[in-house]
Amino acid sequence: xxxxxxxxxxxxxxxxxxxxxxxxxxxxxxxxxxxxxxxxxxxxxxxxxxxxxxxxxxxxxxxxxxxxxxxxxxxxxxxxxxxxxxxxxxxxxxxxxxxxxxxxxxxxxxxxxxxxxxxxxxxxxxxxxxxxxxxxxxxxxxxxxxxxxxxxxxxxxxxxxxxxxxxxxxxxxxxxxxxxxxxxxxxxxxxxxxxxxxxxxxxxx
Amino acid sequence: xxxxxxxxxxxxxxxxxxxxxxxxxxxxxxxxxxxxxxxxxxxxxxxxxxxxxxxxxxxxxxxxxxxxxxxxxxxxxxxxxxxxxxxxxxxxxxxxxxxxxxxxxxxxxxxxxxxxxxxxxxxxxxxxxxxxxxxxxxxxxxxxxxxxxxxxxxxxxxxxxxxxxxxxxxxxxxxxxxxxxxxxxxxxxxxxxxxxxxxxxxxxx
DNA sequence: TAGATTGTTAATCGATTAACAATC
DNA sequence: TAGATTGTTAATCGATTAACAATC
Numbered sequence: 001x002x003x004x005x006x007x008x009x010x011x012x013x014x015x016x017x018x019x020x021x022x023x024x025x026x027x028x029x030x031x032x033x034x035x036x037x038x039x040x041x042x043x044x045x046x047x048x049x050x051x052x053x054x055x056x057x058x059x060x061x062x063x064x065x066x067x068x069x070x071x072x073x074x075x076x077x078x079x080x081x082x083x084x085x086x087x088x089x090x091x092x093x094x095x096x097x098x099x100x101x102x103x104x105x106x107x108x109x110x111x112x113x114x115x116x117x118x119x120x121x122x123x124x125x126x127x128x129x130x131x132x133x134x135x136x137x138x139x140x141x142x143x144x145x146x147x148x149x150x151x152x153x154x155x156x157x158x159x160x161x162x163x164x165x166x167x168x169x170x171x172x173x174x175x176x177x178x179x180x181x182x183x184x185x186x187x188x189x190x191x192x193x194x195x196x197x198x199x200x201x202x203x204x205x
Numbered sequence: 206x207x208x209x210x211x212x213x214x215x216x217x218x219x220x221x222x223x224x225x226x227x228x229x230x231x232x233x234x235x236x237x238x239x240x241x242x243x244x245x246x247x248x249x250x251x252x253x254x255x256x257x258x259x260x261x262x263x264x265x266x267x268x269x270x271x272x273x274x275x276x277x278x279x280x281x282x283x284x285x286x287x288x289x290x291x292x293x294x295x296x297x298x299x300x301x302x303x304x305x306x307x308x309x310x311x312x313x314x315x316x317x318x319x320x321x322x323x324x325x326x327x328x329x330x331x332x333x334x335x336x337x338x339x340x341x342x343x344x345x346x347x348x349x350x351x352x353x354x355x356x357x358x359x360x361x362x363x364x365x366x367x368x369x370x371x372x373x374x375x376x377x378x379x380x381x382x383x384x385x386x387x388x389x390x391x392x393x394x395x396x397x398x399x400x401x402x403x404x405x406x407x408x409x410x
Numbered sequence: 411t412a413g414a415t416t417g418t419t420a421a422t423c424g425a426t427t428a429a430c431a432a433t434c
Numbered sequence: 435t436a437g438a439t440t441g442t443t444a445a446t447c448g449a450t451t452a453a454c455a456a457t458c
Binding site: 007 | 424425426427428429432433434
């Protein structure tokens with residue numbers, strides 16, 4: 001489990017593997033080959049084998065991969081074998097959608113705090129969480145040991161929220177606002193903006 | 206405006222350029238250099254120049270790019286100079302969030318129809334659209350000349366919805382469901398699943 | 411003119427794919 | 435044993451970056 005420069009492309013595929021493996025597990029499938037995986041996930045089998053081989057020898061030659069064992073290993077790699085507290089800022093439609101999405105509960109990620117800047121949102125209940133004011137952000141995040149912050153505020157507020165996350169000691173940020181946010185290099189930011197997604201799709205019409 | 210094999214990476218950056226150029230335009234900035242852009246967007250200036258050069262000579266040597274002109278050109282490239290009707294299936298939290306997101310209205314994309322399979326959702330008003338039953342999907346999409354379909358249903362329903370989109374003649378699909386959907390190769394699919402996004406982020410903790 | 415910045419070619423870097431020995 | 439599939443090296447492919455002549 002050392003890190004000999006794993007590319008981002010590899011890391012992004014791991015959750016996709018995990019998701020499908022979980023489905024196989026639910027269907028009580030015991031073993032799976034890189035060929036099977038490749039077919040279902042539209043990926044080259046050699047690539048899948050190579051991706052996994054970065055982290056260890058998880059398969060059996062001539063047989064394939066044990067589904068349960070591989071799930072366990074990928075969860076370890078992604079650090080999903082521990083509870084990861086997440087905070088979200090922006091209790092709008094998107095924010096509420098993410099809160100209600102409990103799919104990641106199974107994978108040990110949990111939104112433990114929700115914040116908003118507008119007074120009429122504060123105190124509102126979302127999925128047994130009470131929306132807190134921005135003034136409570138830094139302290140609450142420190143108390144709850146939040147490691148990942150999600151930003152679902154309008155673009156013009158995103159950088160301010162990011163700054164607060166950084167101040168509070170968050171290690172990674174998932175930004176849904178349509179703007180590039182700047183943070184110190186030791187903090188990881190992923191951008192998940194669906195307007196750019198939709199616009200790039202238009203190119204192929 | 207011919208297509209000498211433009212890579213997906215290039216196409217994905219164009220909306221990011223466009224977004225920032227729009228902001229410059231709002232601020233009445235006339236000209237911008239690849240250096241400026243690169244700094245703001247965390248990209249290599251040479252890459253930006255190369256990306257744009259695939260589509261034409263939009264800049265002026267020694268000067269930079271005219272903001273308004275570049276906006277116009279990128280909008281043409283992305284086909285955002287015409288109205289693009291979009292349909293959405295799945296009137297849950299995420300679906301409603303996307304409907305309310307009117308940011309893409311400015312960019313000529315418009316959600317013109319919303320569908321859901323559960324009876325209690327049908328007839329509900331979302332942003333002056335009435336949620337329609339799945340049985341109306343194919344006919345409505347053909348009538349409204351919908352070109353892009355958005356899927357915000359649970360994973361187990363996503364493939365069925367995709368099949369209906371294909372039958373109705375949609376040209377591209379944006380899938381938010383956490384599952385790989387299979388469509389004929391002439392139809393473009395982008396996956397925008399934030400659970401995989403969040404999980405890959407955990408790797409970097 | 412001098413300084414700046416593009417468009418483009420060449421060099422570098424990195425990621426994907428093919429191939430195959432090892433082995434279950 | 436024969437067939438299948440991994441782990442891994444080598445080959446290929448593609449994308450990013452550097453460099454610089456052209457030129458505003």
